[in-house]
Amino acid sequence: MAVQLTDPAQPHRVPGLRERKKQRTRDALVESAHRLFLEQGYARTTVDEIAAAVDVSQRTFFRYFANKDEVALAILADAEDHFVANLRERPAAENPLQALRHAIVRTWRELGGSPDGRPSSITAALELIQLIESTPTLLAAHLRRITExxxxxxxxxxxxEGLDPAVDLRPRVMAAVFGGVLRSAHLSWSAEVESSGSEGMINLIERHFDQLGPALAGDWRPAV
Structure with a gap:
């Protein structure tokens, strides 16, 4: 399943048997949903089919997910949570752009270390990005998540940075710019078949970040 997050401020705690069982059920639902969406399409896949593939009831499915959109986006949602944890851990000496860049590269690299075929793997995450772009319902839900x-x-x-975001606009502007750069990199990956795996995505992200300064402050017109 997706990378499990722990609060660095809290002591490490081994999950109990009940927690592990619940995690395995959630993992199985996400994995089955992902497989069914890829095999037969998002629209044609029902909650009943996802639940049946894991041998649980529809009622059990809704204990874990509010709807089909939520289970479909769970892979990226877990990756986003992992990115947030990585961002919180970045050294204070890094400026905001450096912290964002290093956190997202670390996240993709750690995703790439997961076994292929699991919902947390780089393969599944990249497959989901393509599915989102071709499914209007999922794209709308994904864009809502991006805003959040x-x-x-x-x-x-x-x-x-010790700022009040209600007064200082820079944190919101930087977060929006970062989201745009990341989405552009994701779309580029979908279009560039030679880019594969976590390193392919990381290279695209790095290239997009390298262009951020020139795009914002440079002169785009070629010299005459």
Whole structure:
């Protein structure tokens, strides 16, 4: 399943048997949903089919997920949570852009270390990105999540820099720019078949970040 997060401020705690069983059920639902969506399409896949593939009831499915959108986006949602944890851990000496860049590269690299075929793997995450772009319902839900993510990121940046985000616009602007750069990299990956695996995505992200300064402050017109 997706990378499990722990609060660095809390002592390490081994999950109990009940927690592990619940995690395995959630993992199985996400994995089955992902497989069914890829095999027969998002629209044609029902909650009943997802639940049946794991041998649980529809009622059990709704204990874990509010709807089909939520289980479909769970892979990226877990990755986003992992990114937030990585961002919180970045050294205070890094400026906001450095912290964002290093946190997202670390996140993709750690995702790439997961076994292929698992919902947390780089393969599954990249497959989901393609599915989202071809499914209007999922794209709308994903864009809503991106907006929520930007608010979280802006709050973290403001806290790191000792700013009030209600007064200082820079954390929100930086979070929005970061989200745009990341989405552009994701779309580029979908279009560039030679880019594969975590390192392919990381290279695209790095290239997009390298262009951020020239795009914002450079003269785009070629010299005459």
């Amino acid at each position: 993510q930007e608010q979280i990121v802006a709050g973290i940046l403001a806290e790191r």
